[in-house]
Amino acid sequence: MSFLSVSLLCIFSAYIGFQDAISAEILAIVKTFDLLKSRSEFYDRPPVVVSDSRVAVRWIAGYGLGNSCHEKLISDIQGCLASFAQASVEYCTRSSNTYADILAKKGADSGEEKQVWSDV
Numbered sequence: 355m356s357f358l359s360v361s362l363l364c365i366f367s368a369y370i371g372f373q374d375a376i377s378a379e380i381l382a383i384v385k386t387f388d389l390l391k392s393r394s395e396f397y398d399r400p401p402v403v404v405s406d407s408r409v410a411v412r413w414i415a416g417y418g419l420g421n422s423c424h425e426k427l428i429s430d431i432q433g434c435l436a437s438f439a440q441a442s443v444e445y446c447t448r449s450s451n452t453y454a455d456i457l458a459k460k461g462a463d464s465g466e467e468k469q470v471w472s473d474v
Contacts, residue, residue: 379409386403
């Protein structure tokens with residue numbers, strides 16, 4: 355996949371309390387699909403959700419399910435993938451995803467949720 359051809363639609367940060375890193379990554383993907391479902395203009399578009407967690411992306415693709423606390427969340431994500439036309443969750447390296455690092459720190463520091471949508 356070439357990320358150069360993908361338009362950034364939304365970035366967000368949210369405080370999730372104390373979580374291990376993989377749970378935080380999975381919860382971020384769940385939140386992404388919640389945001390997509392809240393906007394009808396995305397129902398007929400093939401969304402690409404980008405994560406810098408290789409483990410989370412592999413689990414969502416069916417290569418393992420994590421521990422029992424991850425199974426329901428991963429199943430929910432897989433259901434969301436099925437509900438959007440040609441949706442996918444893709445991996446990109448942390449070094450190429452500088453927004454994610456900045457937003458994660460803001461979410462952890464502030465305790466409040468922030469969203470920024472692009473004009474579609």
